[in-house]
Amino acid sequence: MKTVWADTIDVNAVLPEYPRPQMERDSYLNLNGIWEYAITKADEEYAGADGEILVPFSPESPLSGVERMLKPTETLWYFRRFTLPVGFNRGRILLHFGAVDQEAIVCLNGKLLGTHRGGYLPFSFDITDVLVNGENELLVKVRDESDTSFHSRGKQKTKRGGIWYTPQSGIWQTVWCESVPKEYIMGLRITPLYDESSVEICAFPSNADSDAPCIVRVGDVVQHGTAGMPIRVSMEGFRPWSPEQPNLYDFEVRVGEDCVRSYFGMRKFGVGKDKNGISRLFLNGKPYFHTGVLDQGYWPDGLYTAPSDEAMICDIETMKAMGFNMLRKHIKVEPLRWYYHCDRLGMLVWQDMINGGGKYKTTTVSMPLITGKHLNDGEANYRRFGREDEKGRKEYYEELEDMVGLLYNTPSVAMWVPFNEGWGQFDAAEAVRRILAMDDSRTIDHASGWHDQGIGTVQSLHVYFRPYRFKADKFGRAVLLSEFGGYNCRIDGHSFNKKDYGYKKFETKEALLQAYRDLYEKEIIPAKEQGLAATVYTQLSDVEDELNGFLTYDRAVEKLPREAVRALNEKLTEGN
Secondary structure (H helix, E strand, O other), X not given: OOOHHHHHOOOOOOOOOOOOOOOEOOOOEEOOEEEEEEEEEOOOOOOXXXXXXXXXXXXXXXXXXXXXXXXXXXXXXXXXXXXXXXXXXXXXXEEXXXXXXXXXXXXXXOEEEEEEEOOOOOEEEEOHHHOOOOOEEEEEEEEOOXXXXXXXXXXXXXXXXXXXXXXXXXXXXXXXXXEEOOOOEEEEEEEEEHHHOEEEEEEEEOOOOOOOEEEEEEOOEEEEEEOOOOEEEEOOOOOOEOOOOEOOEEEEEEEOOEEEEEXXXXXXXXXXXXXXXXXXXXXXXXXXXXXXXXXXXXEOOOEOOOOOHHHHHHHHHHHHHOOOOEEEEXXXXXXXXXXXXXXXXXXXXXXEOOOOOOOOOHHHHHHHHHHOOOOOOOHHHOOOOOOOOHHHHHHHHHHHHHHHHHHOOOOOEEEEEOOEOOOOOOOHHHHHHHXXXXXXXXXXXXXXXXXXXXXXXXXXXXXXXXXXXXXXXXXXXXXEEEEEEOEEEOOOOOOOOOOOEXXXXXXXXXXXXXXXXXXHHHHHHHHHHHOEEEEEEEOOEOEOOEOOOOEOOOOOOEOOOHHHHHHHHHHHHOOO
């Protein structure tokens, strides 16, 4: 099964777009393409290739050309040679990996560069001192324990089926090099100060002790300051960012010989009371209804990796054409280009943290559905939530903070979701505290679905098996219907297999449309008037056994007409 974009892939230019749009330099060498690979037993060394693999598609995916699952007891090896272009080196050479699942050990020319653990976040190495003239030999060793350990893994499962999907391993985002001066900008922190009509921009230098001058240029405005310190730029008369008008401002930062280009949007998120005293989500100081879709980010041909930039854009644009203004990125961190497209096209993002922990505890997760009771997620219940392992809890916090740091600058990210449906949940209040210490500018859904700890500014509900009736939160928080729907319809010739998973089954697109219209007109739209602040329909596309998407898994068929879905959404967004 494949998408239409699979046939457009050029093996000599795979995902060639610059992978980090909010920190762009002129220097860029894409290393995607044909690599050699091997799969060995865990304790064996690399002794030569088994064949070729198309990077950055994981070996489990059809687009990789391998279609073989890496077992938890095996090691995946990648090998390639590359030569830097003449004149490429400006002082230092950095090697970047967008994401490698799960643990990567990277060597260049026989020398260890370092190790990275965690399958969803970028990492890099300074390779300047181990480069040689001519061809350089890059070797990457990968281990992935998938669901046999406590590591973050999302919906990957070695025995896929139902709500669990084909696992994927190894390199799944772009690999690339760039050259920088000897002292360079390591990162940016961009903070829109909406109420103060200004923006703060901080450029972090590679030398932490540096007090080098820093110059920020936003349009015709130039502001001087010091590297490592926030520089405030007036934005008097700015145009706000919103899904309806996704206004972005380009800017440039210079420290010494280094210069990077970036962008930001002026927007403000929060929770407040509307004119009737009801708690609502706010955007730019006004109540704003989020009508969203659950977005798993899976592809039949690339698994975690979209076959092209155009494929990611198409998903976002299609949902926007249906009248949605938000995507809940479900238990996955996307390549930075996906967020860039949400920024420029105007699509709010609720960003989930990746689930992990021990074995999925069905009885714990489903308890609120049966009893209505929510467990305390503290130390006494670590075992019930699959969080006994102290290393796993520590790793979760590290990755949570890295994710917030990675996406902090993204204008479209409106909500952090540290836990979903009790999967590996623990000490949610501490997770919230850590997020707020890094970013107090966004809303936090501390426990999406259930096992609510009674904290924060939102109550989050998942309702699938019964009619939804609005009920105000006893703590006065804004009420989110953060998952619902999941209506199932099989489209012959566009389904992953003969299995069929969903929460209510319909035989035709006509029957699906009538049920969808009834759901919104009888349950969702009335609830909005009563106080419901946001909705997340399940889901954007079918995913393997799940046939509950607006789109088929191959994105070839829209099961519901855009105009009909948009008309219902317009009733929800009236007043935004």
